[in-house]
Amino acid sequence: MLLVIEHAYAELGLAPGASVAQVKAAWRRLVAQWHPDRNPAPGALARMQRINTAYETIRLGPDGTESPAPAADAEPAARPLRRRMRLSLEEAAAGCLKPLRGQRSEPCAACDGQGELRRPAWYGWLSSTAPCSACAGRGRLARGYRHTVRIPPGARAGDRLQAHTPAGALELQIELAPHPLFTLDEDGTLRCEMPVDGFAWMAERWVEVPTLSGLQQMRLRRAHRSYRLRGQGFPDRGGVRGDCVVTIEPRFPESLSAEQESLLERLSAAGAAPLDDWQRRLRAWERRRA
Numbered sequence: 001m002l003l004v005i006e007h008a009y010a011e012l013g014l015a016p017g018a019s020v021a022q023v024k025a026a027w028r029r030l031v032a033q034w035h036p037d038r039n040p041a042p043g044a045l046a047r048m049q050r051i052n053t054a055y056e057t058i059r060l061g062p063d064g065t066e067s068p069a070p071a072a073d074a075e076p077a078a079r080p081l082r083r084r085m086r087l088s089l090e091e092a093a094a095g096c097l098k099p100l101r102g103q104r105s106e107p108c109a110a111c112d113g114q115g116e117l118r119r120p121a122w123y124g125w126l127s128s129t130a131p132c133s134a135c136a137g138r139g140r141l142a143r144g145y146r147h148t149v150r151i152p153p154g155a156r157a158g159d160r161l162q163a164h165t166p167a168g169a170l171e172l173q174i175e176l177a178p179h180p181l182f183t184l185d186e187d188g189t190l191r192c193e194m195p196v197d198g199f200a201w202m203a204e205r206w207v208e209v210p211t212l213s214g215l216q217q218m219r220l221r222r223a224h225r226s227y228r229l230r231g232q233g234f235p236d237r238g239g240v241r242g243d244c245v246v247t248i249e250p251r252f253p254e255s256l257s258a259e260q261e262s263l264l265e266r267l268s269a270a271g272a273a274p275l276d277d278w279q280r281r282l283r284a285w286e287r288r289r290a
């Protein structure tokens with residue numbers, strides 16, 4: 001669990017905007033006070049973890065790596081770590097759990113995060129310090145973690161979600177993967193362009209149409225190329241789903257069998273498409289030309 005940045009400073013007993021040097025000093029002092037190896041209090045371990053979490057929240061830079069100390073001293077507050085997260089339309093619509101992997105940096109246990117070890121004094125020589133070999137003198141060790149984030153239903157491309165990982169606050173930038181069947185409008189309308197058999201369309205047959213929740217049956221209507229499936233679109237922030245608009249493209253075979261030709265001949269002869277208005281306009285235009 002990670003903290004918002006103001007809480008992180010408060011945990012270290014600092015005001016937001018404290019310098020990196022102040023943060024480091026406060027953290028060292030608190031580690032010395034609360035390290036469970038030194039402090040037998042029952043809450044010491046939990047307190048120590050909170051201190052480290054707060055320190056990491058402040059310390060981690062935008063790309064998750066520690067800033068070099070001199071530059072960091074000039075920069076009072078750390079920005080949250082950012083990561084892109086790509087979702088399928090189905091995942092984004094329904095919400096999902098996504099695994100995250102990352103690394104966090106922890107104080108080195110061998111040297112208590114100091115980066116150096118005190119050598120024992122020999123034969124009356126003054127004691128001295130040596131770099132800690134466990135962390136190569138850095139005072140910190142990288143450790144991998146796995147974390148699961150919950151993406152709420154209705155996430156859109158460009159949305160930024162706050163996640164709290166073992167390595168600190170993480171800002172997830174949502175991307176939506178292109179879908180093989182659907183496109184998504186700004187207003188949440190889901191669109192699908194679907195070829196259908198032209199004869200099936202004329203015969204007003206039932207066809208299968210895709211929706212985000214699976215295939216559905218839909219009846220074709222000769223008078224319609226566009227069909228609105230209410231409540232089958234993408235959810236808004238409140239979870240209310242928009243519509244799915246299916247636009248059909250009737251397709252006809254390029255060559256017909258002799259039987260199909262003769263059937264079409266009969267259909268065409270009996271044709272009674274309502275073209276009166278068009279015919280009237282056509283004749284009027286022709287008369288004016290003459």
Ligand SMILES: [Zn+2]
Pocket residue numbers: 108109110111112113114115116132133134135136137138139140
């Ligand atoms: Zn060490």
